[in-house]
Amino acid sequence: MSDGTDRPVVSVVVPTYNCGANIDPLVASLTRQGLPPGGYEVIFADDGSTDGTPQRLDELAAADPHVRVLHLEHSGWPSHPRNSGLEQARGEYVFFADDDDWFGDEALARLHACARDHDADIVIGRMVGHRRGVPRELFRENRFGVTLADAPLADSMTCHKLFRRSFLERHGLRFPEGHPRRLEDHRLMAAAYLLAERVCVLADHPCYHHVRRVDAGNVTATRMDPAEYYGALRAALDIVAAHRPAAGARLRLHRRWLRKEMLSRLRGQALLNAPRQWADQVAGEVGQLLKERFAPEAVAGLPPIFQVIAHLAGQGRTADLHRLAEWEASIRARATVDRWRVRGRTLTVGVSADLAAGDEPLRFDDQGLPVLPLADTTPAGAVLRAGGARTDLVVRRRETREEFFLPVDTGTERADDGRVRHRSTATVDFAALNGGRTRGTWEVRARVIQAGWALDTRLPLVVRCAADGGPLRVEDARRLRSRIRRAVRRLRDRAVGRSARAGSRSHDRPAAAGR
Structure with a gap:
């Protein structure tokens, strides 16, 4: 996949610094991008690493002609390496990745196809978080040709996206260097969103795995x-x-x-x-x-x-x-599964949910506003509007942490004492979920949204798929617990019965003769 010359269609720019083995998942994922060898290039811009990273990168470049390494003086922040990589990039599109993240399979091919088909300046691929938060509402559905004004693009202000390189060059968009260093990607993305003619969101495929390292080694984690x-x-x-x-x-x-x-x-x-x-x-x-x-x-x-x-x-x-x-x-989400059923490969789930403060339901006034433990919390003349209360249902694959919103019918009921109960029903065809890529174990979660809270709670349902698009098996932990309790009762009753029979036999036995 190329433009008929030696120019790749996608350049991946990766700033590196003392990343060690943390770079291995990214390197491994690059071979599974659905692009031919000439379809992409990778530019590692090393920010003066002092460990074995420079040697490792040079070895990668020696083994693959589509990998290049820039050895830079230490700047202490990703902006300069990213800018240096962008200056060297030759692709029609450029993707900025971090050295401890990795790509989902076929991500670059799908992102490029989306950019080409919709003539997009920016394509945002679904992100999967590992020990860090990622946007959720943004990836509720695919979005093509959207803007800041009509889509929640501002939920994603990191630079881990596909950009048309000519768009960046035409507007002179670069990461700010010098001080202040923080929020460098926000500053680039604010300008990029405001200047872009077409932005797309590819929500139906996991494209980018975003990681917070266990050792907090990311340069921005301090x-x-x-x-x-x-x-x-x-x-x-x-x-x-x-x-x-x-x-x-x-x-x-x-x-x-x-x-x-x-x-x-x-x-x-x-x-x-x-x-x-x-x-x-x-x-x-x-x-x-x-x-x-x-x-x-x-x-x-x-x-x-x-x-x-x-x-x-x-x-x-x-x-x-x-x-x-x-x-x-102390506020948490609570949810109960009212019913569920499986027909073929389709799962239907009905859930009741609410928010609680400690052990008590969170209470709301007649306008749907939370009853707070402080006085004088509203600005003079302000009218607070609650709006948007609902419970979403989400499935998350344990093996990869990918998650997807389920189509849901939701409503709320308010009691006289201020308690608010949400009732939601979702029906999902697992043969179509995630494009049919459903092999694995899926947890079912409720996400309760109200008055500025968006809190998750796990439901006692687990869906297991032995093969992509194959039959599903639902495990209900409540039934398992019930079976365990019944089994324990049977064992206890049997033990009590044996003890009673043994006691009865001892009473029936003649008394031993005295000596």
Whole structure:
């Protein structure tokens, strides 16, 4: 697959630094991309590694003419290696990968086909997270020819995507170097999303496995300095302001950064796990940034719990943020399987679910807003809107951590005492799920979404498929537990019966003669 010259269709640019054996999954996955040898090239841009990485990369290049290695002076951040790799890339498209991640099978071939068929500047492939979060709502379905204003593209601000190289060159898009270093991919992606004519999302195939190493060896895994981090966010906001986008696109980006980079750090277990002094610094930076750079309409479009946290941070109420976090840390999703059945290769599941604070149901007022343990949590004149309460059903393959939303009918019921119950039913044809690639063990999960919470809970159902597209077998842990309890009772009853019979025989026996 080439353009009739020696030019590859896809260049994969990989910054490396002291990655050791962590690079092995990526290297192995490159041979399973569905592209012929001349269809792609790999450029490893080594950022001055001090271990055996440079030698390993040189060995790979010596064995494969489509692998090139750039030996660079140490910069300490991925931006310079990525830019250097991009300067050397020859492909029609370029994909930026990290050295400890890897590709799903045939990912590059499918991404390239999508880009070609839809004339896309950017294609985002489904991501699979390993010890780290990845976007979920974005990958609910395939999306072709979408923009920031009409799709949740802002949920994915990392650079692990397929880009038309001429698009990057035409607009001079590069990763920022120097300081601040944080959020370098956000700054590139903000500009790229605003400039792209066509963006596609390939959600029906797992394309990229995104990893947080057990040893926390990723260069960006260290705890951020609040002043530097939010200085970098200001730089990203400056990029958006310079492009003067329509309100819809601007608000999508602003609300994404509000939720993920600012307010999520000040809630629940994330806040409680952080050192208090560092957390107070974050709260101070967030409060100041809210006043400086975010319009009231940006905050007003957030779910209620985020608006409450924004209000507390803006007022500098750090003690109340911690009190709210202690309460929020107790909130969890609960779900019960009401019914399930299998017909052929089709599974139907009915579920009831709710949110609980500790052992008690979470309660909501007449407007669907959560009843909070703090007073004065709403900005003056603000009207909080709950909206969007539902329970999604998701299946996750244990072997690979791939997950897929199931088509679901969902509704809510509110009791007089403020309890809210969700009822959802999903029907899925396992012969069609994941393009028929269903071999393995699938866990069934409920994801309860309400008022700014999106919490998962496992259901007692496991679906086993012995072959792709083959018959499915459902295991219900409740039935297994019931069988175990019945078996234990039978064993106990038998033991009691034997003991009783033995006692009866001893009473029937004549008394022994005295000596």
